[in-house]
Amino acid sequence: MRSTPAESPLSKAAVSPSQGHDLSETDLYLWTQDQAALLRAKRRQDIDWHHLAEEMQRLRIEGRLDVSPSLRAWPETVLSKACHLGRVRAADETGLAEQACPPACPYTLAQILDDSVYPGALEPRFT
Structure with a gap:
């Protein structure tokens, strides 16, 4: 059927x-x-x-x-690479200079991996 x-x-x-x-x-x-x-x-x-x-x-x-x-060291290993890629993509998508994005991840690895942490919006630093 x-x-x-x-x-x-x-x-x-x-x-x-x-x-x-x-x-x-x-x-x-x-x-x-x-x-x-x-x-x-x-x-x-x-x-x-x-x-x-x-x-x-x-x-x-x-x-x-x-x-x-x-695998315990893996997140620390890829964090800076992921942050750099995020800067490049954000600059590409927004048309802003890459330098307008934070030069390093503004959050600690512990904050990123903690599901209960919600940092909220960062103040934009447009130059």
């Missing part, structure tokens, strides 16, 4: 994605649900493999930082 569209396990966005791969950046939860539905439906050609692999790796690393001694 064929299922009707109302009975389909795929979400509306998975059946007819209107936002394409951008959904992984605009609504992560909806994107993960759509990817799971596509996997269950064996629609391999429609899966966002690149973003799916990145998300799986991120989740795997986040879940193991506390129990893997070899």
